[in-house]
Amino acid sequence: METALQGIEHAYERSADGLLMTVGYSPAYFGRFEQSLPENVDLPMPKALAPFEDPKLDTPDTVVHLASDHSQVVLGAEEALKGNKDTLNGVDQPDATLTDAFEIADRRTGFVGKGLPAENDDVEGVPSDEIPEDSPLYMGFKSGFKNNQASEDRVSIQRGPFADGTTQHISHITLNLNQWYNQDSRYQRVAKMFCPHHAAEEAVEGTGNNLNTDTEMDKCKHAKDAAREEGVIGHSQKMSRVREDDKPIILRRDFDSTDGGQAGLHFLALQRQISDFVKTREAMNGTDLAEQSAVGQRNNNGILQYMNVTNRGNYLLPPRSLRALPPANPPSTKEENNAAA
Structure with missing residues (x-):
């Protein structure tokens, strides 16, 4: 999971003009x-x-929040996390994906x-x-x-x-x-x-x-x-x-x-x-x-x-x-x- 997250981070600067991200875990996750x-x-x-x-x-279990001033950045990062993009903003993406560990429950x-x-x-x-x-x-x-x-x-x-x-x-x-x-x-x-x-x-x-x-x-x-x-x-x-x-x-x-x-x-x-x-x-x-x-x-x-x-x-x-x-x-x-x- 960390490898997948680092993949999209390496593709953009950490700013509103690039990509901002948080990862959160629910009480249901910690209840395990x-x-x-x-x-x-x-x-x-x-x-x-x-x-x-x-x-x-x-x-x-988990919520990943992606934010950017540019919609294409968020959409590209989402696809990369799901393993649907080999490169993101010219940066090669890892084989690891979030869907290796999770099923997508909702998308907002x-x-x-x-x-x-x-x-x-x-x-x-x-x-x-x-x-x-x-x-x-x-x-x-x-x-x-x-x-x-x-x-x-x-x-x-x-x-x-x-x-x-x-x-x-x-x-x-x-x-x-x-x-x-x-x-x-x-x-x-x-x-x-x-x-x-x-x-x-x-x-x-x-x-x-x-x-x-x-x-x-x-x-x-x-x-x-x-x-x-x-x-x-x-x-x-x-x-x-x-x-x-x-x-x-x-x-x-x-x-x-x-x-x-x-x-x-x-x-x-x-x-x-x-x-x-x-x-x-x-x-x-x-x-x-x-x-x-x-x-x-x-x-x-x-x-x-x-x-x-x-x-x-x-x-x-x-x-x-x-x-x-x-x-x-x-x-x-x-x-x-x-x-x-």
């Missing part, structure tokens, strides 16, 4: 071992994370970037000619603001044999964009995506590039006050409640999709512990806010009413040295053993 994962690795089986969702719980594809959603508006759930031409995502706004992303250090496991690894949550979400664009006004979309203040002050220009590095939630009311006084809460407004020292705790890598002929979102998040993602999702649900105001569990509660979670899965991304079929509890490094002594 007699030993348990180390105590500091938080990797529970996936579960529904809201009272109104009923997702399929994904349990493949997607995109993110200026203009791509508008180019892919001919699927179910997308109103014709409504997606802004310069939007990087289906819902018409920029996402992943720099100051709304955790650092790699914050999401890395700090000690033990899996130090410098991380955990990954992957969900698939279908989107109801007909309602988002045809029933809601621009004012309502800004209020629900960001906060009522931003809508009233017309603080979001176009897709939100004018906001630069963050969504400026410090200018908005606390989510609880907005729920009671405005009757609507913004998605970003709710998410601002989940920060440590005013910094986020998850690193998002989500992207849009037309898998199954339906507008959707593959929400991929990296965090030190899966519990960090659960905490973040609970804030997004806003159940506590709905119980204390006229805001509904989904209606006027951020963007929940436009989304349906179909799949959830949890994975451990080991450090590079353990990325190929890791045991559940490998020996600690020499440095750690010396430190413990």
Whole structure:
């Protein structure tokens, strides 16, 4: 397996202009071992994370995530991993393949970037000619603001044999964009995506590039006050409640999709512990806010009413040295053993 992975790595530089890759393993994979994962690795089986969702719980052994600014790079790397290409970008590929060790259980594809959603508006759930031409995502706004992303250090496991690894949550979400664009006004979309203040002050220009590095939630009311006084809460407004020292705790890598002929979102998040993602999702649900105001569990509660979670899965991304079929509890490094002594 390691030989196959190195084959595609040697063909491209490790960057968005070349090829980026992660390899993750599920609780089902680690359940094959007699030993348990180390105590500091938080990797529970996936579960529904809201009272109104009923997702399929994904349990493949392994997930390989390939990403690039160039679609042909991802497609070529995929074929090489399956043994269908002898050379990749002029580099000879090894005989070893991922399909020597695994059967392919599922294949998910997607995109993110200026203009791509508008180019892919001919699927179910997308109103014709409504997606802004310069939007990087289906819902018409920029996402992943720099100051709304955790650092790699914050999401890395700090000690033990899996130090410098991380955990990954992957969900698939279908989107109801007909309602988002045809029933809601621009004012309502800004209020629900960001906060009522931003809508009233017309603080979001176009897709939100004018906001630069963050969504400026410090200018908005606390989510609880907005729920009671405005009757609507913004998605970003709710998410601002989940920060440590005013910094986020998850690193998002989500992207849009037309898998199954339906507008959707593959929400991929990296965090030190899966519990960090659960905490973040609970804030997004806003159940506590709905119980204390006229805001509904989904209606006027951020963007929940436009989304349906179909799949959830949890994975451990080991450090590079353990990325190929890791045991559940490998020996600690020499440095750690010396430190413990």
